[in-house]
Amino acid sequence: MSRPPFLQIDPPQRLLMGPGPINAHPRVLRAMSADMLGQFDPEMTFYMNETMALYRQVFMTENRWTFLVDGTARAGIEAALASLIEPGALTLILRTGRFGLLLSEIAERLGADIRVLDLPWGETATPDQIEEAIKQHRPRVFACIHGDTSTTMAQPLDGIGELCRRYDVLSYADVTATLGGMPVRTDQWGIDVISGGLQKCMGGPPGSAPITISDRAADFIMSRRHVEAGIRSSSQTDGSRIRIASNYFDLAMIMDYWSEKRLNHHTEATSMLYAAREAACIVLEEGLENRFARHTQASTALIAGLRAMNLEIFGQDAHRMTNVTGLWIPENINGEAVRTRMREDFGIEIGTAFGPLAGRIWRIGTMGYNAVKHKVLLTLGALEAALAAEGYPVPRGAAVDAALACWP
Structure with missing residues (x-):
């Protein structure tokens, strides 16, 4: 991307749903x-x-x-x-x-x-x-x-x-x-x-x-x-x-x-x-227990939506963090192409991985100011569209419906 130098800082708006940093309150x-x-x-x-x-x-x-x-x-x-x-x-x-x-x-x-x-x-x-x-x-x-x-x-x-x-x-x-x-x-x-x-x-x-x-x-x-x-x-x-x-x-x-x-x-x-x-x-105004519950609910809804798209979650359910979720990149899908589509078409960032998991899993964060219903739903909808554009046979609409069912 080319632009004139030394202009006033005006970064693009991103919904940061990776493993961090996330959007500040x-x-x-x-x-x-x-x-x-x-x-x-x-x-x-x-x-x-x-x-x-x-x-x-x-x-x-x-x-x-x-x-x-x-x-x-x-x-x-x-x-x-x-x-x-x-x-x-x-x-x-x-x-x-x-x-x-x-x-x-x-x-x-x-x-x-x-x-x-x-x-x-x-x-x-x-x-x-x-x-x-x-x-x-x-x-x-x-x-x-x-x-x-x-x-x-x-x-x-x-x-x-x-x-x-x-x-x-x-x-x-x-x-x-x-x-x-x-x-x-x-x-x-x-x-x-x-x-x-x-x-x-x-x-x-x-x-x-x-x-x-x-x-x-x-x-x-x-x-x-x-x-x-x-x-x-x-x-x-x-x-x-x-x-x-x-x-x-x-x-x-x-x-x-x-x-x-x-x-x-x-x-x-x-x-x-x-x-x-x-x-x-x-x-502390929200209350620690309320805050922990909100993160758990957002993560639970995200996972429900991902599984509704027939995506496989990485790791052990018993010890999973309630604020960052890993998921296996489907076979024959270009993980970076999906991330690029989400960023460029929807302004949403999800994470890649390191070491032995590099190129094998994505990481999606539901943290702090972003651990809320509409941001989880937007992320799932964008991921669904990006996957479909890359040829993955995703059941359209299933992810958002499954996530919505996790909130009262």
Whole structure:
């Protein structure tokens, strides 16, 4: 597409029904247009405190250390791992999809001694499998993904935190794809550090990573600051900590910034704080249980419509995410041609896939502001038309009818 350079930004309207990002809620976009404040203005620090309180509710936790890391969801992941993993620390990573592999890549760059629990894409691990891997490898840190959008499966985490504590393991989970759409029961699960993002079920833009940290993990992270630069090594056995290699992603420093000390670490991304605060307000005004039910209903209706088109759903029903659905691309159908037709003819985006599933499945998101009846119906109607145009014998009208039947 050719156009004159440097015109005012005017992106095309898209209905983003892929695995994320999704369309941000208009209230969040309006909040982002509010005026700037100085980072230590009392009004600004008041908003920071409000945001911490809001996200304690979103994360379903009493954790004091619940705040924002400036950057996309990956910034939260990297800050968590950089602050938990010392060079040479044995780290167990659960890998059942693309984003488990990402955890490995980050941990490797941090100098971790990595062990993995690998499962085929589309499967989830049982508590027994995780315990057996912990007993075998005796890691210092265990890391996993709650909802991996590459496979559309949700890893059960109930009891995993207690299991890790039993073996003196620090635990981390990424909930970017599930926060605000599926229950993230931080205190019930007992996970030490959990981080997420705004751009999926929270209904905001990418650029801020909410994070919550247990007192146990906070004590460990804070203990790593009391070392002298350049004199520690990973071979020490005297119990001293190794300083966090990253400045920007040093959670101990970020925690000081968000605490009553207000020690300067960075300039808070003001507009993103406004966005995160407003997104949490919207979630809590709707009510967590109501919101979870809405995501489940939208996903159920989508799946009913897809099956009415004689399409096969990917993965296990028992562990399917309630906000991203994978479906097999029919044989002899060009998956990219269908996606292009949906985007160009209907302005609707659905997702492709990674790794062993690339070119084999589509991924459709029903998240946040988009997990509503009319957007699900529009997506199904567009997919039906695109499939028919590519020669797939779709029963016309069946998908929308089946989805409509899922709403009262």
